[in-house]
Amino acid sequence: MTEKQRSFMKMAIDLSRSGMDQGKGGPFGCVIVKNDQVIGIGSNSVLATNDPTAHAEVVAIRDACKNLDHFQLEGCEVYTSCEPCPMCLGAIYWARPSKVFYANDKNDAAEAGFDDQFIYEEIEMTDSERRIPFQQMMKEEAKTVFEEWITKQNKTLY
């Protein structure tokens, strides 16, 4: 761990505290770095924006992608004050940074009242077993759009 990397994580931890102190949301902060430059920052903003998806990592990914004017974070490092929840884990994989550093882990988060273990358990369940029931419908109609995508010319793959 270099001093520079420690300074980026310190920034993420500072964002977790300032977001909490400002009442923006829970105590989570995230910094995204490319070539030793900060290109995106975020703190949990669920309360301030009435957005349940405004976790620190998602806010930082949106900020970084906007600044890069690109939909992927190739060659970037993510510094997050806490191990990502399943939603943010998914968002990170879609964004494709090169590495993720985290400080608190999910057990620390659970002790602070942010337990995301149930989401991992829900993933394993069938549609009808889930706490929020899922039901498939109108597959044939929806699938025609996929078929159009498959044959579509000049599409941007991501």
Ligand SMILES: [Zn+2]
């Ligand atoms: Zn999250």
